[in-house]
Amino acid sequence: MSRAEHPPASLAPAGEPTGTAGGHPVLDDKGIRRALMRIAHEIVERNEDAESVYLVAIPNGGVPLARQLARNLREISGVEPMVGVLDTTLYRDDLQTTSERPALRATEMPSAVDERVVILVDDVVKTGRTIRAAMDALMDFGRPRMVQVVGLVDRGHRELPIKLDYVGKNVPTNPGEVVRLQGRAGGLEPPLEVVVVPAAAEGRP
Amino acid sequence: MTRVLIRGGRLLDPASGLDEVGDLLVEDGRIAAAGGQLDGRAAEVIEAAGAWVAPGFVDLHTHLREPGQEYKEDIASGGRAAAAGGFTTIACMANTQPVNDDPATTDFILDRARQDSPVRVYPVAAATRGLEGKVMTEMVALVGAGAVAFSDDGRTIMDAGVMRRVLAYSRLVGAPVIAHCEDRCLVGEGVVNEGPCSTRLGLPGNPAIAETVMVERDILLAELTGAHLHVAHVSVAGAVEAIRRARERGVNVTAEVTPHHLALTDEETLGFDTHTKVAPPLRSAADVAACRAGLVDGTLDAIATDHAPHAVHEKDQEFTVAPPGMIGLETAVAVVLDLVREGLLSPLELVRRLSTNPARILRRPGGSLARGEPADVVIVDPDRRWTYDPAKGFSKSRNSPWAGKALQGRAIATLVAGRTVYDADRGVLVP
Amino acid sequence: MIGRDLLGIEDLERVDIERILDTAERMREIGQREVKKVPTLRGRTIVNLFFESSTRTRASFEIAGKRLSADVINFSPSTSSLKKQESILDTARTLDAMDLDAVIVRHAVAGVPKRIADELEAPVINAGDGAHEHPTQALLDLLTVRQEKGRIDGLTVAIVGDILHSRVARSNIYGFSKLGAEVRVAAPPTMLPAAVETLGVKAFTSLREALDGADVVMALRIQSERLTGSYFPSVREYSATFGLDRGKLRYAKDGAIVMHPGPVNRGVELSPDLADHRPSVILDQVRNGVAIRMAVLYLFAGRRRRPGLVAEAPKGGSAA
Numbered sequence: 001m002s003r004a005e006h007p008p009a010s011l012a013p014a015g016e017p018t019g020t021a022g023g024h025p026v027l028d029d030k031g032i033r034r035a036l037m038r039i040a041h042e043i044v045e046r047n048e049d050a051e052s053v054y055l056v057a058i059p060n061g062g063v064p065l066a067r068q069l070a071r072n073l074r075e076i077s078g079v080e081p082m083v084g085v086l087d088t089t090l091y092r093d094d095l096q097t098t099s100e101r102p103a104l105r106a107t108e109m110p111s112a113v114d115e116r117v118v119i120l121v122d123d124v125v126k127t128g129r130t131i132r133a134a135m136d137a138l139m140d141f142g143r144p145r146m147v148q149v150v151g152l153v154d155r156g157h158r159e160l161p162i163k164l165d166y167v168g169k170n171v172p173t174n175p176g177e178v179v180r181l182q183g184r185a186g187g188l189e190p191p192l193e194v195v196v197v198p199a200a201a202e203g204r205p
Numbered sequence: 206m207t208r209v210l211i212r213g214g215r216l217l218d219p220a221s222g223l224d225e226v227g228d229l230l231v232e233d234g235r236i237a238a239a240g241g242q243l244d245g246r247a248a249e250v251i252e253a254a255g256a257w258v259a260p261g262f263v264d265l266h267t268h269l270r271e272p273g274q275e276y277k278e279d280i281a282s283g284g285r286a287a288a289a290g291g292f293t294t295i296a297c298m299a300n301t302q303p304v305n306d307d308p309a310t311t312d313f314i315l316d317r318a319r320q321d322s323p324v325r326v327y328p329v330a331a332a333t334r335g336l337e338g339k340v341m342t343e344m345v346a347l348v349g350a351g352a353v354a355f356s357d358d359g360r361t362i363m364d365a366g367v368m369r370r371v372l373a374y375s376r377l378v379g380a381p382v383i384a385h386c387e388d389r390c391l392v393g394e395g396v397v398n399e400g401p402c403s404t405r406l407g408l409p410g411n412p413a414i415a416e417t418v419m420v421e422r423d424i425l426l427a428e429l430t431g432a433h434l435h436v437a438h439v440s441v442a443g444a445v446e447a448i449r450r451a452r453e454r455g456v457n458v459t460a461e462v463t464p465h466h467l468a469l470t471d472e473e474t475l476g477f478d479t480h481t482k483v484a485p486p487l488r489s490a491a492d493v494a495a496c497r498a499g500l501v502d503g504t505l506d507a508i509a510t511d512h513a514p515h516a517v518h519e520k521d522q523e524f525t526v527a528p529p530g531m532i533g534l535e536t537a538v539a540v541v542l543d544l545v546r547e548g549l550l551s552p553l554e555l556v557r558r559l560s561t562n563p564a565r566i567l568r569r570p571g572g573s574l575a576r577g578e579p580a581d582v583v584i585v586d587p588d589r590r591w592t593y594d595p596a597k598g599f600s601k602s603r604n605s606p607w608a609g610k611a612l613q614g615r616a617i618a619t620l621v622a623g624r625t626v627y628d629a630d631r632g633v634l635v636p
Numbered sequence: 637m638i639g640r641d642l643l644g645i646e647d648l649e650r651v652d653i654e655r656i657l658d659t660a661e662r663m664r665e666i667g668q669r670e671v672k673k674v675p676t677l678r679g680r681t682i683v684n685l686f687f688e689s690s691t692r693t694r695a696s697f698e699i700a701g702k703r704l705s706a707d708v709i710n711f712s713p714s715t716s717s718l719k720k721q722e723s724i725l726d727t728a729r730t731l732d733a734m735d736l737d738a739v740i741v742r743h744a745v746a747g748v749p750k751r752i753a754d755e756l757e758a759p760v761i762n763a764g765d766g767a768h769e770h771p772t773q774a775l776l777d778l779l780t781v782r783q784e785k786g787r788i789d790g791l792t793v794a795i796v797g798d799i800l801h802s803r804v805a806r807s808n809i810y811g812f813s814k815l816g817a818e819v820r821v822a823a824p825p826t827m828l829p830a831a832v833e834t835l836g837v838k839a840f841t842s843l844r845e846a847l848d849g850a851d852v853v854m855a856l857r858i859q860s861e862r863l864t865g866s867y868f869p870s871v872r873e874y875s876a877t878f879g880l881d882r883g884k885l886r887y888a889k890d891g892a893i894v895m896h897p898g899p900v901n902r903g904v905e906l907s908p909d910l911a912d913h914r915p916s917v918i919l920d921q922v923r924n925g926v927a928i929r930m931a932v933l934y935l936f937a938g939r940r941r942r943p944g945l946v947a948e949a950p951k952g953g954s955a956a
Binding site for chain 3 (some may be wrong): 103137144
Binding site (some may be wrong): 362399401402403404405406407408410412476518521522523524525526 | 646723724725743745747748750751765766767768769803806829830831832834837947
């Protein structure tokens, strides 16, 4: 599914814009790796029972981050936690107001969530609505013992009472700017970086 | 003496071949003189410069729905629609309620026409009782009451034996038998032309062969009996060809074609619009081309509208359920003028097919501007552009595929027996 | 944005079809959860307006709507002409005044969903109109083949049965062709539509020839009325010449799959053995049916026409 083009006569998905339309980096690949290693240590520190940890990535950005975190945790504690992917699109609270339907992403939950310590992993957290949707989705899968949240970048502007348990970097922004994780050639292949793009340059409504 | 002078128009008289700009003088309802500059003293003068002046058009095939279905149309509204379309004479079919299969009903129709219709109305009586295709009607009595032809139109007489006897008997009165040729068994449930369009639509198809088969049959029966067969609403190449060959060997067969079968193909049906549903259905491009060629070379003698009004709620049903038919009196001229604009027919030859030939087929006066003929005249502005809004038309119904379309060409005045019954500025004036 | 309604595959671009299939893939996963529900269409109202009865398709749409947390209402107006109280359009207009998010229409006559769509603000989804189209059936068939074979491009698909009267055939012809398959139809001559090649298919009256090299064989349901002598002389003769069994399936490619829109007339279109075992994928089709309909509801429901936004063609009469 091409996300860079929006063919005029079709059900154009309202996905996030991709591309390399400028923007300045606030976190480079080395910075991301260091942050993820530090977060892994923090996770081990807070959760004695390493076996109960279940990383659940919110696609698309959360996926490479969760996988790296899993590798880091294995390095540190010897235990590699399971990684699930949970698309939150169907739980969004803004579907009633938009007329365009966002494209759905894969959901793969290899393990049950009951009694697990689920650690949601997202790349950029702003309003907190995505995390709220992820928690609603998680509840439909079962009853976790505890839910914690990793945000690589916290850019503020919460609209809901959502707090992050683990933060890579706090990045103050204007609400109109776009902050995203991107890899080589617009995808999510390493090297990764987090960029801030002014709203006008993106051409977003 | 009442005198009317129609001044400066292009006079078109197929009967004499006259095609020139000049004046037309009418005295006491009859043509007094045609051509040149005439003396307009004490005459009502109608300026016709830039327009055509022709014998009033004669429509062989209309459905006026009275008696019985006056909610769709009646003789008064149908007559007005005819006048607005430039027709001074119309023939109305027998599939009314009750069916016009007896002299009392024929009488009723003529009576109504005398009172309410601005144009001449000739009833076509049923060929068989109740249109059931079994027992022929009392043709002698019906002609005596004023019927001019016989037809089960709307239906086909499927029993060849019955059709043979109907044709044979018609010789007693010398009236044409007008045949609606569709083999019902081949048509089946078909509602659109069988072909790529019916396949795409997923609607049952009505094959062209259903018409050709029946036209061939009726031609052979006409040949056998010596009767005058007139084929209604020809729509397919096979039928045109059959009629052409029959005429070559001297069979007494005439034929008509509708404006819609000369202009629209089955592609019009692709949106499921029931205003394109008609019997016979709109056909393929090749069939339309064949009908045009047949009209041009004279195989098809006349243009007839098959004006078939249906109420809005009737047309607004599922495609298979909606009754077939479209109104056409008020749009016919604009549509068939395309044939002149495309260089296929001269104005004189078009008028012949709209007026002279139909009058001849019905054996009635009309279609001529010769001295002494009744002054049934139409003045046509072939270039006038207008948009057709059936809600503002004279017909009670609105079922036309040209609704909302921009058209070119229109009757701007219609005279019956020298009296202006319709005028584009003032509307219908009589009764 | 293609438009508010899903009336047929003929109007869809390849990219739209793929979008629906991709969305349905995601929806399938929900059917594997314990709680088979997501809140996406919560508060939306969807009506099944079925003028022609059908338990399977209607149930499939109902389940799809409910899995998306929508409120689903079933409305089956009587279509007997004796009892006809309200006209189709009156019924549709009444429903529309209730501010619905989607109207799913099935009718025995082609063109009715389109007419309703022209009239309504709410999006209309065609659940089958006469012999014209059945888009969600074709979409679930496409999804099933894509899962089994990994792709559609380059496959050979043979559709066998009463093509003339089949909306499933037409929608599948459009769908598979647009996605790059070669489509064949096989039927007795009386059941092939006029000029069927203009749809881009090869027509066969020999089952064996049609099956030669086919990757997918789709058997259509034969309606019993057609088999009582007018289109085909008898059930026995039909199943002998066009019915599928393992023996005849050998004419097709190794690994060919067998499909059927259901319900199957065992012994007529498919032998009982084929109907119930591999390589028939009929149950996958049914499962995919719910996923496809969830995808369709997700993509189309709630997108009411806003007044003044889109220029509409004049209703009820516009020809060339």
